[in-house]
Structures are given as structure tokens and as C-alpha cells.
Amino acid sequence: MGGAPIIVHPPLGTGGRRVTVRGQMLGLAHNDTDVIEFLRRAGLPDGERLLDDEAWVTWRGGRAHRYDAA
Template sequence: MTKAPIVVHPPLGSGGRRVTVRGEIVGLATSDRDVVEFLRRAGLPDGERLLDDPTWVKWVGGRAHVYDAA
């Protein structure tokens, strides 16, 4: 199994989640909309369809689509 090229990292204490694409930090997301925009900028125009596809996106720490620290 190959590694997902997009990683949404654990929520930060101050809120938001770091997002990396192929190991490069692309931004700090506070919503799915932010993640989709980062993916668009990285050349993936259908980012919204990729968010729940584990072959593309790995959600690390915390629940998927949750951006505030618990």
C-alpha cells in the first residue's frame, strides 16, 4: 500500500490543522474549505472529492473534518 500524498495533521492547541502535500507544508487549515483550496493550489482541482478517500488523504490525530483541539 502506498502512502497517501496528502496529510492533515493533528489539531493544534490554538486551532487549525497543518496540511502537507507530498511532504511539503501547504498551510494551516481551519475548515475543509481551506484544505480544498490548498489542494487546488497544489494542482488538484477536485480536492473536495478527495477529502474522504484514504488513498489520497490521511487524517492524523483527532477526527476527520474536525479542526479544533479537543
């Protein structure tokens, strides 16, 4: 795998973080529950376990699990 397929992008100025899988936008997450639901809809039903697995998820800009504006 050439890098983690799931990217949680930096928090936006209005709050929330874009979530992409292999470059495809899944949605704007405001909390971990949103990310888990996006991953479930994308066919990854065990998304909660993946959030802290660096092989699966890269958290860009800001701290992991933080969704408020920078």
C-alpha cells in the same frame, strides 16, 4: 503509491490543522474549505472529492473534518 500523499495533521492547541502534500507544507486549515483551496493551489482542482479518499488523504490525530483544538 506508498501511503496517502496528502496529510491533514493533528489539530493544534490553538485550533487548525497543518496540511502537507508529500512532506511540503501547504498551510494551516481551519475548515474543509481551506484544505480544498490548498489542494486547488497545489494543482488538485477536485480536492473536495479527495477528502474522504484514504488513498489520497490521511487524517492524523483527531477526527476527520474537525479542526478545533484537541
